Amino acid sequence: MTNERKALIKEYGPLAGMRVLGSGSIVAMPTALGLLGDLGAEVINIERPGYGDSMRMLSPTSSKTGVSNGWMQEARNRMSMALELNCNIPEVKELFFELIKEVDVYMENMVWLDKLGIHDEELLGVNPKLVIVHISGFGRAEFGGEEGVIGRASFDMIGQAFSGFMHLNGQPAPHEPQITGPYTNDYVSAYMAAFGALAGYISAQKTGKGQVVDVSQFEAMARMLCDNFVSYTENGKVTARSGNVNERFQPYGLFEDKNGEFVTIGAFGKNVYLRFMDAAGLDAEKYTFENAGNGVEAVMSAHGRALDREIREWAASKTAKEIEEILNAKKVPASKVNTAEDAYKSEHFQSRGDFIKYVDQTSGQEVEAFGIVPKFSATPGDVWRGAPTMGQDTETILKELLNYDDAKISSLREQGYIG
Known part of the structure; x- marks a missing residue:
């Protein structure tokens, strides 16, 4: 002591x-x-x-x-x-x-x-x-x-x-x-x-x-609370709840697989966004980062919402494990939503x-x-x-x-x- x-x-x-x-x-x-x-x-x-x-x-x-x-x-x-x-x-x-x-x-x-x-x-x-x-x-x-x-x-x-x-x-x-x-x-x-x-x-x-x-x-x-207060003091904006939808960039949220399990997918930044589009087989020329993936105006536009639907359809065609494997192979952050049992049985947790x-x-x-x-x-x-x-x-x-x-x-x- x-x-x-x-x-x-x-x-x-x-x-x-x-x-x-x-x-x-x-x-x-x-x-x-x-x-x-x-x-x-x-x-x-x-x-x-x-x-x-x-x-x-x-x-x-x-x-x-x-x-x-x-x-x-x-x-x-x-x-x-x-x-x-x-x-x-x-x-x-x-x-x-x-x-x-x-x-x-x-x-x-x-x-x-x-x-x-x-x-x-x-x-x-x-x-x-x-x-x-x-x-x-x-x-x-x-x-x-x-x-x-x-x-x-x-x-x-x-x-x-x-x-x-x-x-x-x-x-x-x-x-x-x-x-x-x-x-x-x-x-x-x-x-x-x-x-x-x-x-x-x-x-x-x-x-x-x-x-x-x-x-x-x-x-x-x-x-x-990150920028919550500065958004108000600088912009006069009271940030509203958006649930599991991130209004600032996408994909970044919770997606349901073919078995009703949930996966989180995060593609922040243009490079990760392009890697995701490639991994998911989606059209990055139609849905560019600028017109569908980044910024509230783009993400919440009709074009951005159409991309969200395509992402959800893609996720719903696969299992959580498949989504994890496909995206992590391309260095796109993704994870199944684990239960306590899932975490306990995870080789990563255990090792x-x-x-x-x-x-x-x-x-x-x-x-x-x-x-x-x-x-x-x-x-x-x-x-x-x-x-x-x-x-x-x-x-x-x-x-x-x-x-x-x-x-x-x-x-x-x-x-x-x-x-």
């Missing part, structure tokens, strides 16, 4: 030596912990005694172990500490502040920190190099925001709606916008939180000074080691889950153990990290402060 601190887990991955403390529950903050843990960060997750992270109860559950499938996937590589995190209680505040001294990053998505007596200024006073990452629906007031919006409750789909993301997904009006899954906004927020934590950590290592990082669900989602096995701590049984991303050549990530039981590491953390003795631990447990 940094500064010769005692490590509680084995060393592995590019983030070895980084210690992260988290408090809260599903989905964004714990997922961010998992992303860091997969790459070697030592992760301590605080759970409320008697309750735990709500993801423990999230359906569906394993038919083999009875444990939440989401929990088994996402909660690996973390230590669980059962702590009633209310710093209005002196004993808890003492314990929590001692933990804060020993970590590099504190991440939370609890929102109600003030009521629990947890304040950024105090935490930074205890550990000046600390990076504090707040994850919420609408951000924290210190960074601005409208009164009445800051502090609103939020879930994944709320962020999708407020950010403008949901407006762009689904079939064109009058059809309804589409909620995307699984938990798209939560996962985007988790990646943004992990990114913010790492940026803050690097800065703290260079400057010796920590800081506060504010991650809101709606802003994390809004950041990935890249994308499915790994480890022992789930709750059931004590081996599970198979999706593996580590991204991959590193010199310091690969790993799974040092599966998802923990509630409070599995409370005593280890108190004894080995904070040097608490048995009497003090017993007293905290008797008072219901730890589990």
Whole structure:
């Protein structure tokens, strides 16, 4: 660990030596912990005694172990500490502040920190190099925001709606916008939180000074909307939903094969467009890139729509596998829409080691889950153990990290402060 601190887990991955403390529950903050843990960060997750992270109860559950499938996937590589995190209680505040001294990053998505007596200024006073990452629906007031919006409750789909993301997904009006899954906004927020934590950590290592990082669900989602806002500010245009039809260039979308399966085909740019037309045996002189393949005026013209019909007829005459083989041979991007079964049985997924096995701590049984991303050549990530039981590491953390003795631990447990 940094500064010769005692490590509680084995060393592995590019983030070895980084210690992260988290408090809260599903989905964004714990997922961010998992992303860091997969790459070697030592992760301590605080759970409320008697309750735990709500993801423990999230359906569906394993038919083999009875444990939440989401929990088994996402909660690996973390230590669980059962702590009633209310710093209005002196004993808890003492314990929590001692933990804060020993970590590099504190991440939370609890929102109600003030009521629990947890304040950024105090935490930074205890550990000046600390990076504090707040994850919420609408951000924290210190960074601005409208009164009445800051502090609103939020879930994944709320962020999708407020950010403008949901407006762009689904079939064109009058059809309804589409909620995307699984938990798209939560996962985007988790990646943004992990990114913010790492940026803050690097800065703290260079400057010796920590800081506060504010991650809101709606802003994390809004950041990935490409030209959506600039199209409005520069052109006064509110982008409309177009479903699976790309109005800017074609073919670029979803096409049905002869068996009712679906394939994505993407031919962006003139060279790829010409390779596609050749592969599909379509007339590139009749349907030129300029008059049928590129730009809203061309793609949505009668000529462009006629080409779309010919492409769909071509796709409907073949199987998904045939379409993939024909187009990929010509370097035209194409892929069948895979199910979980398709992906699991894919030689490509398997040969890249994308499915790994480890022992789930709750059931004590081996599970198979999706593996580590991204991959590193010199310091690969790993799974040092599966998802923990509630409070599995409370005593280890108190004894080995904070040097608490048995009497003090017993007293905290008797008072219901730890589990």
